[in-house]
Amino acid sequence: MERIFILLKKHYKFVSLSDLEDFYYHDIGLKNACHITVDDGDISVYTHLFPIIKKYQIPISIYVSPLCVKAGENFWFQEIVGYDFKKLFEYFSKVYAHEAHYEGKHQLYAVLKQLPIEELIKLIDSFRITEGIEPKSRMGLNLEQLLELKASGLVEIGAHTYKHPILANEDNQTVTYEIGSCILELEEMIGEKVKWFAYPNGIPSLDFSKREMEILRESGIKLAFSTENKRFSKSDDPLSVPRTGISKGNIPFIFAKLFFGSRWDILKGLFNSNKELEIRKKMVSPQKIS
Numbered sequence: 453m454e455r456i457f458i459l460l461k462k463h464y465k466f467v468s469l470s471d472l473e474d475f476y477y478h479d480i481g482l483k484n485a486c487h488i489t490v491d492d493g494d495i496s497v498y499t500h501l502f503p504i505i506k507k508y509q510i511p512i513s514i515y516v517s518p519l520c521v522k523a524g525e526n527f528w529f530q531e532i533v534g535y536d537f538k539k540l541f542e543y544f545s546k547v548y549a550h551e552a553h554y555e556g557k558h559q560l561y562a563v564l565k566q567l568p569i570e571e572l573i574k575l576i577d578s579f580r581i582t583e584g585i586e587p588k589s590r591m592g593l594n595l596e597q598l599l600e601l602k603a604s605g606l607v608e609i610g611a612h613t614y615k616h617p618i619l620a621n622e623d624n625q626t627v628t629y630e631i632g633s634c635i636l637e638l639e640e641m642i643g644e645k646v647k648w649f650a651y652p653n654g655i656p657s658l659d660f661s662k663r664e665m666e667i668l669r670e671s672g673i674k675l676a677f678s679t680e681n682k683r684f685s686k687s688d689d690p691l692s693v694p695r696t697g698i699s700k701g702n703i704p705f706i707f708a709k710l711f712f713g714s715r716w717d718i719l720k721g722l723f724n725s726n727k728e729l730e731i732r733k734k735m736v737s738p739q740k741i742s
């Protein structure tokens with residue numbers, strides 16, 4: 453991680469979210485700028501990332517759930533780490549009508565991401581109980597750590613919904629709750645207006661659309677981040693700012709990804725390596741077996 457930051461620092465100028473807000477709203481120019489965002493509020497932000505950004509004075513922003521921070525709950529995808537995925541897929545097949553056979557982790561994630569969040573959590577809970585698996589202990593930041601990060605002046609805090617739903621799967625009421633109430637509660641927790649948001653999963657059209665952007669606008673959000681892989685520019689909607697994922701891979705891989713920008717996805721498509729996305733695009737909503 454430290455080597456990656458050193459390398460990024462060599463090639464880019466790290467900017468804060470206020471700089472980005474000025475870039476989008478006040479016609480301020482930015483050159484060779486880079487802003488680091490981290491989703492989900494994993495404890496490693498505090499234990500691993502915080503010492504590095506303090507050492508190099510790098511401003512970052514993190515996107516958290518007030519439910520995880522306050523109640524110590526984990527997101528569904530954190531909870532299923534280490535599970536027998538084939539078994540979980542077979543369990544899913546008993547509850548929902550579909551014809552596919554298990555092909556791997558990417559396929560399991562694709563089918564789970566079709567479900568409204570309450571159904572998904574219920575499915576995982578009942579699987580866990582059937583298998584006699586204990587719920588995992590807290591994997592995310594607690595409030596004290598969050599406030600310490602904020603007090604450093606290097607970490608800005610944004611919202612990431614309560615339970616990490618694929619917002620496009622949810623009805624209006626749930627979306628309003630997952631975005632609007634989540635922002636209000638987070639504001640109360642950190643004692644400050646929340647102006648930043650990262651969409652769970654974050655693929656434009658597939659995971660969120662105009663409806664979500666409108667609720668964010670009404671909630672006072674200035675910048676919302678997607679996972680569309682390209683460089684940010686003036687032509688972006690500030691409520692759908694693209695990002696490049698660097699959480700996986702070594703330095704040459706990350707550099708190639710930054711170098712290729714949006715062309716990276718074309719390369720990826722050629723090697724057929726984003727199987728989860730390909731499956732999700734072809735899917736129709738699963739029906740419960742009554």
Ligand SMILES: [Zn+2]
Nearest residue numbers: 491492652653
């Ligand atoms: Zn996330």
